[in-house]
Amino acid sequence: MYSLSYCAAIRGIEGCIIQVEADVSDGLPNFSLVGYLSSEVKEARERVRIAVKNAGFRLPPKKITVNLSPADIRKDGTGYDLAIAVAILTAFGYVSQDFIKDIVFLGELSLEGKIKSVHGILPMVYTAYENGKKYCILPKDNLREASVVKGIKAIGVSDLQEVIAILQTETIPEQETISPFDDGHQKCSSDFRDVIGQKMVRRAVEVAVAGMHNLLLIGPPGSGKTMIAKRIPGIMPDMEFEEQMEISKIYSVAGLLSSSTPFVKERPFRDPHHTITQKALIGGGQVPKPGEISLASGGVLFLDELPEFQRQTIEILRQPLEEGSVNISRLDGNYRYPAKFQLVAAMNPCHCGYYPNRKKCTCTDWQIKRYLQKVSQPMLDRMDICVETLPLEYQELHGNEKNNTGEDSASIRKRVVAAQKIQTRRYRKESFFHNSHLTPSLIKKYCILTREASEYISDAFEKMDFSARVYHKILKVSRTIADLEGSTRIEKRHIAEAVCYRTIDKKYWSED
Numbered sequence: 001m002y003s004l005s006y007c008a009a010i011r012g013i014e015g016c017i018i019q020v021e022a023d024v025s026d027g028l029p030n031f032s033l034v035g036y037l038s039s040e041v042k043e044a045r046e047r048v049r050i051a052v053k054n055a056g057f058r059l060p061p062k063k064i065t066v067n068l069s070p071a072d073i074r075k076d077g078t079g080y081d082l083a084i085a086v087a088i089l090t091a092f093g094y095v096s097q098d099f100i101k102d103i104v105f106l107g108e109l110s111l112e113g114k115i116k117s118v119h120g121i122l123p124m125v126y127t128a129y130e131n132g133k134k135y136c137i138l139p140k141d142n143l144r145e146a147s148v149v150k151g152i153k154a155i156g157v158s159d160l161q162e163v164i165a166i167l168q169t170e171t172i173p174e175q176e177t178i179s180p181f182d183d184g185h186q187k188c189s190s191d192f193r194d195v196i197g198q199k200m201v202r203r204a205v206e207v208a209v210a211g212m213h214n215l216l217l218i219g220p221p222g223s224g225k226t227m228i229a230k231r232i233p234g235i236m237p238d239m240e241f242e243e244q245m246e247i248s249k250i251y252s253v254a255g256l257l258s259s260s261t262p263f264v265k266e267r268p269f270r271d272p273h274h275t276i277t278q279k280a281l282i283g284g285g286q287v288p289k290p291g292e293i294s295l296a297s298g299g300v301l302f303l304d305e306l307p308e309f310q311r312q313t314i315e316i317l318r319q320p321l322e323e324g325s326v327n328i329s330r331l332d333g334n335y336r337y338p339a340k341f342q343l344v345a346a347m348n349p350c351h352c353g354y355y356p357n358r359k360k361c362t363c364t365d366w367q368i369k370r371y372l373q374k375v376s377q378p379m380l381d382r383m384d385i386c387v388e389t390l391p392l393e394y395q396e397l398h399g400n401e402k403n404n405t406g407e408d409s410a411s412i413r414k415r416v417v418a419a420q421k422i423q424t425r426r427y428r429k430e431s432f433f434h435n436s437h438l439t440p441s442l443i444k445k446y447c448i449l450t451r452e453a454s455e456y457i458s459d460a461f462e463k464m465d466f467s468a469r470v471y472h473k474i475l476k477v478s479r480t481i482a483d484l485e486g487s488t489r490i491e492k493r494h495i496a497e498a499v500c501y502r503t504i505d506k507k508y509w510s511e512d
Contacts, residue, residue, distance in 0.1 A: 003090035003097055006133065007083035007123035008105045009075055012335040013249040013290070015120070015127030017104070017169050019069045020080065022087035027063035031351070033084075035068030038076045038287070047078075048085045055113035055160040057089060059064060066494060074332035075089045076287045079118035080109035082137070085109060085160060086167070086507075095167040104128040105163075106138040113160040117141035124250035125149045126245075137163055145252065145262040148245070169408065193408040197392050198224055202389040204501060206412050209235055210419040211435035211480030213473075214321065214343040214382060216306075219389030220331045220503060221353045226348035228389070229302045230233045232344060234409040237417045239298060246338060247298045268299035270341075274308035275498045282316050284328045293320050296341040306347040307374035314379055319384050324437070347375070347510055352502070372508055380509065381469045384436060385475050385501040394442050420484040432481045435479045440472055452492040460499050464506065 003022045008015045033045050050061060057393060066084055068075050083105040089095050106124055107115040121142040121317045128136050129152040138146055143156035153176060157163050166173060168481065170425055195202065208215040209232060217225040222345075239247070250262045251257050257264075272292045283291030299414060303309060320339040328335045347442050350368045354360035363371070380386070424433050426446060449457070461471055477498040478490045487494070493499075 001091045001093065003086040003087050005083045005090065005100055006128075007080050008104060008127050009073060010077075010120045010123060010253055011073070011333070012121055012251050012288075012337055013246070015123040016073065017127060017131050017133075018073075018075065018080070018083070020083040020087045021067045021069060022084075022090075022091040023065045024062045024091040025065075027490070029061035029063065031066075033066050033068070035066075036074050037068065038074065040078055041075045041080055042069070042245045044078065044081050044084055044109075047081055048088065050111045051081070051109040051113045051160055052089065054111065055164070057092075057094060057164070059088070059092060062265050066166050077118060077120070078116075079106050079120070079124070081109040082107040082160070082163065084370060088162060094164060096170065099170045102132075102134040102138045104133050106136065107157075108139075109160065115139045115157055115159055115163070119158070119255040121145050121251045122148060122245075123249045124255065125152060125154060126249070128152055128254040130370040134178055136198065137166070140459075141259055144259050146259050148248065148263050160455040163193075181494065182206075189369065190234060191409045192228075192231050192235065192412060195224060195228055195231065195404050197406075198228065198389055200266050201387050202227060202390050202406065202412075204385050205232060206235070207414060207477060207480055207484065207501075208344075208385050209342070210416045210484055211476065212342050212483075213384035213477055213480065214265045215345070216380075216383040216505070217344070217384040217389055218349055218386065218508065220357070220391055221348060223391050225389050226238050226302075226304055229271075229300070229304070229344050230269065231345060231409060232300050232342075233269045235277045235416050236267050236299070237413070237420055239265070239267060239270045243298055250294050250297060254290050254295060256295070261504040266379075268296050268341075269302065271302040271304060274303075274305050274451060276309070276313065278316055282314055282320070282326055282328075283335075288328050288330060290337045291326070293317065293326060293339040293341055294337040297338045298340060299342070303340040303343070307371055308344040311376070315376065318378060318382060337396070343383075345492040351402070364435055380505050381467055381473070383505070385505040386471045387501060388507075407448055413486055418486075419480065422486070424481045432454075435476045435483070438472075438476050438479070443472055443475050445489055447479050448488070448490065449475075449490045449495070453478075453490050453495045456492050457495050457499070464499075464502070466502070470502060474502060477501060 001024050005020045007018050007020060009018050031045050031049060033042055086105050090097055095463050108118050110116055117139045122145050125146045126135050126149050134242050140156035140158050143154055146154035150339055162222050190320040205228060215496050219225055244264055251264055270292050279285060281292050283289060283294055302411055322339045350361060350363045351371050353363050355363060355368050381396045423435055428435050479495040481494040
């Protein structure tokens with residue numbers, strides 16, 4: 001007898017429906033699985049056979065063949081177990097075929113017959129909804145994550161007997177509604193009010209976030225680089241639901257969602273250690289998984305101690321920074337992961353950290369040059385804003401408390417939100433929403449300079465020997481500065497400020 005059930009597979013962060021076909025026929029007793037399967041899927045044969053037995057169902061000695069279709073898509077993971085078990089039991093007549101045609105089954109089976117949680121539930125349930133399925137039977141531990149998707153009823157179960165009871169009675173149980181949003185909106189606890197001094201850096205951060213520009217902080221140890229970077233998500237606008245869904249899919253595939261955190265509501269802040277490998281940063285592996293740049297999508301990727309990273313590890317960021325995504329090629333196909341992150345990097349100016357203060361710096365000129373050259377010029381060109389954090393004076397640390405209190409994150413955030421709304425309206429007909437994503441052809445259209453501003457940048461280009469990429473970065477940053485002021489045209493003062501953000505790298509990386 002032939003039967004058919006449904007489950008889902010993950011391709012990148014998107015899902016696709018998998019048909020699980022089971023055929024039971026006379027012949028030498030055998031249980032075979034086919035359909036381009038990984039080793040853990042092939043092992044489902046033993047898990048399913050024993051789980052069915054321990055759940056109280058007897059399988060007569062027959063030739064059982066199970067096919068996971070389409071056969072040209074590789075199946076990885078253990079989430080197919082439940083669908084395979086249901087297909088086999090349906091083929092043996094325990095379950096009606098007509099009742100299961102609108103149900104997707106997800107979950108791993110233990111030998112005892114318990115149904116265990118799996119990764120990637122969110123994109124798989126969303127795929128079931130897109131394909132017109134009405135119900136999704138899945139592990140109870142994944143129920144809260146699945147409840148994010150509206151339009152399809154998720155049913156949490158704990159064992160195979162419970163699933164078969166539902167299918168035999170042909171009655172979908174009424175379960176208590178579980179909301180993934182019960183915990184409320186938790187704001188970032190780190191506030192810019194805690195940052196003392198560093199007025200220029202604070203301004204540079206505001207400009208960077210307003211236009212989603214990449215930012216490099218350079219300065220001696222203890223000058224507040226990491227402290228400032230960790231407060232950046234607190235001045236970013238709230239995410240729209242579609243953006244939250246995309247990021248939650250990434251975290252679901254990576255196995256970082258749980259019953260306590262079923263949905264990503266806050267902008268990510270990822271700060272990998274400098275010993276991270278290229279594969280962990282960019283994503284991939286034998287079974288492709290999203291890397292840190294994808295986990296930071298929609299938020300901040302913070303690289304502290306930038307020169308301490310392997311140079312090749314830093315260089316692989318160049319393409320994702322330009323394209324906003326990463327494509328990973330494998331024999332079984334291509335996987336695409338979003339990488340729409342804001343890069344924030346921090347570094348010391350030398351190995352000891354105190355250059356150019358020669359009273360403290362113990363490095364030779366050769367050592368300083370060698371240390372700085374760990375960051376290549378092409379990578380520096382991709383940093384829209386480079387700004388120096390200066391050591392604080394005693395009076396700044398122990399002066400009048402009222403005067404030392406900096407502007408809080410909420411006030412900065414209001415200006416950032418206003419500037420981004422201007423960009424959203426301006427680029428409503430484009431495929432992007434931030435100034436940092438302007439292409440050279442669109443820069444001419446949207447970055448309108450006054451005559452004085454045009455003369456100023458022409459003079460700066462000749463004197464400072466900017467590359468074409470840096471020239472375009474200056475124009476895009478100038479556009480953001482003008483947006484923060486509500487100006488439709490780019491004035492000379494906007495260009496001057498943007499040029500100022502490109503003088504620090506000249507100071508440290510100059511060949512002189």
